Amino acid sequence: MVLEKDKKLQGKIVASDQNLDVESDDNSGELQRKHSFDVDPLKRNNDQEGGRKIFKPSTKKQMQLTFENIVIRTVPKVKKCCKGPNYEPPKAKSILNDVSGTILPGQFLSIIGASGAGKTTLLNFLSGREISQNLLKTGKIYVNGVDRDKMKGFSALSAYVQQDDILFQTMTVRECLEFAAKLKLSGTYDEKINRVEEIVKELRLNKCQNTKIGGPLIKGVSGGERKRTSIGVELITDPQLIFLDEPTTGLDSFTATSVMETLRDLAQTGRTVISTIHQPNSDIFEMFDRLMLLAQGKIIYFNEARLSVDYFASIGQRCPELSNPADYFMSMMSIESHEEEDTEDKQALMRSHTQILEQYTQKIDFFDQSYQNSSLKNDYTFRAPNISEVSDADINNQQTGWCYQLGLLIQRNFLNTLRLPQTSYVKVIVTVITAIFTIILFQNCDGTPQGVQNRNGALFFMTMTIAFNAIQNIILIFPDERPVFLREVNNNMYSVTAYFFGKVIAEIPISIITPVLFGCIVYFSIGLSTAHSYTFPLFLGILILIYCTGGSYALIISSIFSDKQLAVTLTPVLIIPFMLFAGFFVNQDNIPIWLIEFQYLSFFKYGYQALFLCMHETEVSKKCNPVSDFNSPETLGESIIALAAMFVGCYTISLFIMKMLSKKYE
Ligand SMILES: Nc1ncnc2c1ncn2[C@@H]1O[C@H](COP(=O)(O)OP(=O)(O)OP(=O)(O)O)[C@@H](O)[C@H]1O
Structure with missing residues (x-):
């Protein structure tokens, strides 16, 4: 089909490009254009698709994005220390090189280019996402003629669909959409649900709406359905400007084509859709509306996709027959592979590399110049006539109440805990098994010297077990949630504090059940003190506090490290030093003076100390006076207060880190 179309185009090309009609004469190689604005997306939708209307036409103001x-x-x-007579300062690397263009309502722009061409950087910059601090950025972006820097709520007008599908694996497709609708939309409950229904229908998610998203532990929807859910979550507010980063990556060819169809349909209702695409196949290329080719940070083509093959043929880059134009363009824009890789002469190899790079740069410069001089060059000064300026009324910056957000977050967290096996029944099984181990290892904790030794060992083991149980719970779960939190918080769905308290409150049941279950199994089985009626509840209370403090400490670690593997690997290194200060392994008198202060940061020390003093301060038989042996500087009350202070302190630090994180990703 591509070829047939190309042949037709070889004579005279008549194309409507951003409201330009373009005429081309292949013999002269000259492409002429004449302006005539005719964007009627609804008409196109009906005409081109034989009356097929998938997306409801939007009633909102259409958006033109100009950069x-x-x-x-x-x-x-510049490293001051390295400055010398022969010092050559590092050169600035150009990522985007003076690029300009405009995208009109109803257009679907696909950006393709070799790896490192600058696609993601351009998309991020256009969508207003944070660009790395070490980069210098200049240039202007206008939305319907209004300077984006002067607009208050650009993010509320647009949607950004990330490459990875950042969704809760335990939630169903419908639950994800409902969650977004409840937090992003104003109006009544019924109105929000109606919008979800619409999205389900428009994105063809009917069949899978009650299936879980799924992940490594849960079987879920297919890749295409997951991608469409991600798109749906972003479309819930009916944004007019939609950015997508490589939406087809990781999908099979059929699914990728179906996702692209969805985006094309979306654009045909008047929305402006901009997407980077990775290795499109010929079917997907067929579907392209506007195409931008980026190479070395320069635009070498930005116009209708169907004109691209002829355009490149006119500058001597003819796509072979029966080839996928996208593949041809990709190879054209890629640096050629080195043919003399085997040579042992390193200098020759370097020279050859430099030569290839120079030739490549010359080739891209030629494409750049050809595009700049071409009549197909995107006219970024063009302003669509029926586009009016964006006003405050167009910006839906709605945020629901804090308590409403908290309620929904608690509900979602509980659901997640119940549906994730490793946070629910597996945890209970692990608790029971470690309790049985404790009983086997530390029997007979009576008042004899051997029994007291057993008891001290058991108390230390319990401190470790309970703390690590809590740490593991957070370290394994929060890194998975972190991208969802960042996406949602930056979409203005809820505040950081609502998320934080939602998380803390949802953790309460597991923070009670695990230590209480463990304590109940172990306490009487190994013969711990029954001297006072309050000893046992006090013991359980301390175990709960150890669990909560361990969890709060782990939350700091997992908020700092985005990578789960890194967080898991570093946890022992960050935990063990505090464990050594607990007073069981190292006598506190032996701690070097410069390290002594560190012991006051160890929640293991206060946890173990509190358990120890709880047992021995209430012990009737003190045959071997263990309290004096332990040389505890704090009383039981002080230890409990210190533990509670650490718990509150760690949670406060993690809240602060989460706030910083959310600002960083704004
Ligand atoms: N913060 C940064 N500091 C230094 N170089 C950067 C930074 N961000 C991006 N780059 C460089 O800019 C170039 C373009 O990066 P970008 O991620 O936009 O490429 P891309 O076309 O999206 O590539 P890919 O398809 O592989 O994702 C790359 O060479 C990259 O290394």
Whole structure:
């Protein structure tokens, strides 16, 4: 089909490009254009698809996005220490090289280019996402003619669908959409649910709406359905400007085509859709509306996709027959592979590399110049006539009440805990098994010297077990939730404090059940003190406090490290030093003076100390006076207060880190 179309195009090309009609004469190689604005997306929708209407036409103001002279480059760091006579300061690397263009309502722009061409950087910059601090950015972005920097709620007008599908694996497709609708939309409950129904229908999610998203532990929806759910979550507010980062990556060809169809349909209702695409197949290329080719941070083509093959043929880059134009363009924009890789002469190899790079740069410069001089060059000064300025009324910056957000977050967290096996029944089984181990290892904790030794060992073991149980719970779960939290908080769905308290409150049942279950099994089985009626509840209370403090400490670690593997690997290193200060392994008198202060940061020390004093301060038989042996500087009350203070302190620090994180990703 592509070829047939190309042949037709070889004579005279008549195309409507951003409201331009383009005429081309292949013999002269000259492409002429004449302006005539005719964007009627609904008409196109009906005409092109034989009356097929998938998306409801939006009643909102349409968006034209214009970007002017965008330059993004690295700011090289000059190392003062290395400055010498032969010192060559590092050069700035250009990532986007003075790129300009405009995208009109109803257009679906696909950006393709070799790896490192600057696609993601451009998409992020256009969508207003945070660009790394070490990059220098200049240029202007206008939305319907209004300077984006002067707009208050650009993020509320647009949607950004990330490459990875960042969703809760335990939630169903419908639950994900409902959650987004409840937090992002104003109006009554029925109105919100109606919008969900619409999205389910429009994105063809009917069949899988009650299936869980799924992940490594839960079987869930297919890749395409997951991607469509991610798109649906972003479409809930009916944004007019939609950015997508490589939406087809990781999908099979059929699913990728179906996702692209969805995006094309979306654009045909008047929305402006901009997407980077990774390795499109010929079917997907067929579906392209506007195409932007990026190479070395330069736009070498930005116009209708169907004109691209002819355009490149006119500058000497003819796509072979029966080839996928996208593949041809990709190879055209890629640096050629090195043919003399085997040579042992390193200098020759370097020279050859430099030569290839120079040739490649020359080739891209030629494409750049050809595009700049071409009549197909995107006219970024063009302003669609029926587009009016964005006003405050167009910006839906709605945020629901804090308590409403908290309620929904608690509900979601509980659901997640119940549906994730490792946070529910597996945890209970692990608790029971470790309790049985404790009983086997530390029997007979009576008042004899051997029994007291057993008891001290058991108390230390319990402190470790309960603390690690809590740490593991947070370290294994929070890193998975972290991207969802960042996406949602930056989508203005809820506040950081609502998320934080939602998390803390949802943790309460497991923070009570685990230590209480463990304590109940172990306490009487190994013969711990029954001297006072309050000893046992006090003992359980301390176990709960140890669990909560361990969890709060782990929350700091997992908020700092985004990578789960890294967090898991570093946890022992960050925990063990505090464990050594607990007073069981190292006599506190032996701790070097410069390290002594560290013991006051150890929740193991206060946890173990509190359990120890709880047993011995209430012990009737003190044959071997263990309290004096332990040399505890704090009383039981002080130990409990210190533990509680650490718990509150760690949670406060993690809340602060989460706030910082959310600002960083704004
Ligand atoms: N913060 C940064 N500091 C230095 N260089 C950067 C930074 N961000 C991006 N780059 C560089 O800019 C170039 C373009 O990066 P970008 O991620 O936009 O490429 P891309 O076209 O999206 O590539 P891919 O398809 O592989 O994702 C790359 O060479 C990258 O290394």
